[in-house]
Amino acid sequence: MSSLDPRIRRAEPELWEIPLRSLEPLEHWQTYEVFVMRTRGSQAQHVGSLHAPDAEMALILAKEQFARRSQCVALWVVPTEAILWTNPEEEEIFLPATDKSYREPQGYLHTRERIERFKDRLKPLQSYD
Amino acid sequence: MYGNLVVRPEDIENWGKKIEEEDPEKLAEFEGRIERGEKIEPQDWMPFEYRRQLIRLIEQHAHSEIIGALPEGTWITRAPTFRRKLALMAKVQDEVGHAQLLYSAAETLGKSREQMINDLLSGKSKYSNVFNYPAKTWADTAIIAWLVDAGAIINQTTNSKGSYGPYVRALERICWEESFHLKYGYDSVVYLATGTPKQRAMLQDALNRWWRPIMHFFGPPDTQSVHTEKLIRWKVKLATNDEMRQQFLDMYVPKIWELGLTIPDPNLRKNPETGRWEYSDPDWGEFWRVINGDGPCNKERLAVRRFAEEKGRWVREALRAPHARYVTPLA
Numbered sequence: 066m067s068s069l070d071p072r073i074r075r076a077e078p079e080l081w082e083i084p085l086r087s088l089e090p091l092e093h094w095q096t097y098e099v100f101v102m103r104t105r106g107s108q109a110q111h112v113g114s115l116h117a118p119d120a121e122m123a124l125i126l127a128k129e130q131f132a133r134r135s136q137c138v139a140l141w142v143v144p145t146e147a148i149l150w151t152n153p154e155e156e157e158i159f160l161p162a163t164d165k166s167y168r169e170p171q172g173y174l175h176t177r178e179r180i181e182r183f184k185d186r187l188k189p190l191q192s193y194d
Numbered sequence: 195m196y197g198n199l200v201v202r203p204e205d206i207e208n209w210g211k212k213i214e215e216e217d218p219e220k221l222a223e224f225e226g227r228i229e230r231g232e233k234i235e236p237q238d239w240m241p242f243e244y245r246r247q248l249i250r251l252i253e254q255h256a257h258s259e260i261i262g263a264l265p266e267g268t269w270i271t272r273a274p275t276f277r278r279k280l281a282l283m284a285k286v287q288d289e290v291g292h293a294q295l296l297y298s299a300a301e302t303l304g305k306s307r308e309q310m311i312n313d314l315l316s317g318k319s320k321y322s323n324v325f326n327y328p329a330k331t332w333a334d335t336a337i338i339a340w341l342v343d344a345g346a347i348i349n350q351t352t353n354s355k356g357s358y359g360p361y362v363r364a365l366e367r368i369c370w371e372e373s374f375h376l377k378y379g380y381d382s383v384v385y386l387a388t389g390t391p392k393q394r395a396m397l398q399d400a401l402n403r404w405w406r407p408i409m410h411f412f413g414p415p416d417t418q419s420v421h422t423e424k425l426i427r428w429k430v431k432l433a434t435n436d437e438m439r440q441q442f443l444d445m446y447v448p449k450i451w452e453l454g455l456t457i458p459d460p461n462l463r464k465n466p467e468t469g470r471w472e473y474s475d476p477d478w479g480e481f482w483r484v485i486n487g488d489g490p491c492n493k494e495r496l497a498v499r500r501f502a503e504e505k506g507r508w509v510r511e512a513l514r515a516p517h518a519r520y521v522t523p524l525a
Contacts, residue, residue, distance in 0.1 A: 078497025083504050085315060088308035092510055096298070096523045113364070114298045114523035116307060118513035130291055134371065146521040152237045 097123040098148060099131050100141040109141055120144070201236070201304035201522040211242045213424075228429055233359040236302035236525065247430055248358055249303045256296035257314045257321035261495050263289040265329040266338055274332055281378050285339065288375065292368045298523045299360040306520070315500050323481060324407045326489030333386055333393075333400035339379025341404065344446055345411045347372050348438050357429035360525050380449075387453040401450070402458045409476035410484075412439040418478065443471040 068074050093116045100109040112131050117123035123142040132140060151158065166172035203209045208216060220239050227234065234240055263286045270286065273279035297307045313319035324342055329335050347369060354365035386397040413419060413435040425431040433441075443464075450457060461474040484492070 078494050078501075081497060081501060083497065083500045085500065086504065087312045088503065090306060090308060091514070091518055091520050092507075093307045093311075094510070094514060095518045095520050096301075098524055111525065113295060113367075114525070115294060116298075118510075118515055118518070122513065129287075130294060133287075133291075145523055146519055148524060150237070150524065153235045154238045 094118045096145045097127070097142040098145050099123075099127045100143070101131055101135075101137050102139040102141075103136050105138055109139065114145060117142075199522065200520060201302070203304060206242075206245075206304060208239075208242050213241055213243045216241045225427070228357045228427075233362060234357050235359045236522075243424075244428055244430065245303050247425060247428075248361065249300055249305050251430065252296055252300035252303075252361055253305065253310050253313070254320055254322075256293045256300060256310065257319055258325065259289050259293035259296060261314075261321045261325045261499065262342075263293075264495055264498055265325055265327070265491075266335050268329060269332060269335045272332070278382070282335065285375050285378060288371050292364075292371070295364040295367060296361075299358075299364045301523050302360045302525065304522065311503065315496060315503065317487060317496065320485060322411070323484050323489070324411050326484050326491045326495060327404070327407050328491050330403065331396055331400060333396040334404065336379060336382035336386060336397065337400045337404045339375055340383045341379070341408050341446060342411065343372055343375040343379055345408060345438075345442055347376060348442055348445075349412070352432045352438060355429070355432050363525070384453065387455065398455055401455055405458050406476050406480070409439070409473065410478075410481045412436075412442065414478055414481065440471055443473075447471070 095116070096114045097117050097120070098114050099112050101112045102109040115123065115126050115130055117126050120142055124140060127140050127142055131137070199205070213221075221241055224234070224238075224240060224244075227238075234244075266282060266289075267286050270279060270282055273282050297310060300310060301307055310319065314321070324345075329338060350365050350369050350372065354362055354369060356362055356365075383397065386393045416422070416434045416436045419435055422431060422434060426434075443462075447457065447462070447464075459474050461472060464471050483489070
């Protein structure tokens with residue numbers, strides 16, 4: 066048997082005669098978006114995408130790619146083409162068109178002052194007792 | 195607008211435009227966003243030059259990871275102990291995983307993974323020069339895992355402050371994983387450096403072989419490097435080649451000297467007045483020769499990659515779903 070030592074035995078690619086053939090579109094399959102739930106009780110979060118031939122393989126590959134070191138209690142994969150998104154360039158669509166303070170906690174800040182004013186108003190009446 | 199779609203050149207209105215042909219209002223808005231420290235996301239408008247440079251950068255980075263797995267991978271079957279073998283397999287798996295993260299990030303800009311692999315195999319796209327050198331002994335793998343990965347971490351940590359969202363996210367994950375490589379590499383080097391005279395000699399030999407490629411690692415000196423100013427303003431590049439090289443020397447030369455190893459450059463010293471490292475010219479002629487295909491392992495590296503694509507073809511074909519439709523990954 067010839068040596069396994071890479072100082073002695075080098076690959077001889079010129080003997081392999083491998084044709085230079087271009088990959089076609091989709092030869093590396095379609096993509097899936099991957100979500101990881103890190104602990105019980107936390108939201109699953111998007112962590113990236115990968116190429117896979119079907120959902121089952123996507124899960125197997127996602128386990129290798131996104132859960133081989135960090136903690137993970139559950140993995141989700143979704144075909145990228147199933148996701149509809151809004152364009153971050155149009156983020157202004159999420160700005161309120163009118164004053165929406167009525168639906169924010171900050172819209173209800175002055176209850177304490179109102180109570181104090183109310184108490185002040187009661188004071189002169191109470192002094193008659 | 196909402197959607198899911200394939201980012202194709204013909205759908206991008208400013209594809210191929212020179213920077214001076216771009217819509218000045220959109221360009222100002224884009225540059226303002228970067229200046230405020232906001233990230234650019236794939237669906238945002240961006241000047242074509244930014245898109246082109248990022249595809250080139252991220253694609254080269256991805257190719258470097260996948261080709262970078264080869265010099266070390268050779269040693270998996272010859273690792274000196276079972277623990278080292280497990281660690282080396284884990285490291286090589288990480289590198290291939292990094293390539294996949296990076297290919298996905300580059301894909302968001304409108305170049306498919308198949309196109310990138312085609313450009314790698316035909317020699318049109320480049321990858322890091324350092325992987326065109328052979329790992330002749332086990333000590334070479336230790337030097338690679340410590341010093342080449344140290345260089346990669348400096349490079350990647352710098353780039354992770356960049357402006358393109360998908361690249362930044364991939365890099366943050368990559369840097370986190372690379373910290374194991376660095377520790378593993380340092381441990382392997384220290385083990386040999388504190389071992390028998392034969393082990394020390396093997397390590398010194400490997401350092402002698404790798405010093406020049408490592409000096410080349412950060413790219414040509416700033417005086418020879420083109421297109422830096424605009425890329426720095428766009429936060430595609432965040433430090434110059436020389437700045438990163440200086441940072442590397444600052445962090446690692448003392449650690450190498452501490453182990454009693456000799457760096458094969460008699461002129462290497464830190465100038466106490468300027469605070470900068472001075473060194474001999476590491477032969478930039480060799481750098482350009484190797485990058486243009488004439489290195490010790492260029493042919494072998496590409497042939498191995500071509501072999502993998504060609505011999506794996508039937509497996510991919512067998513698994514392929516007949517009605518699959520490609521859309522560009524989201525982020």
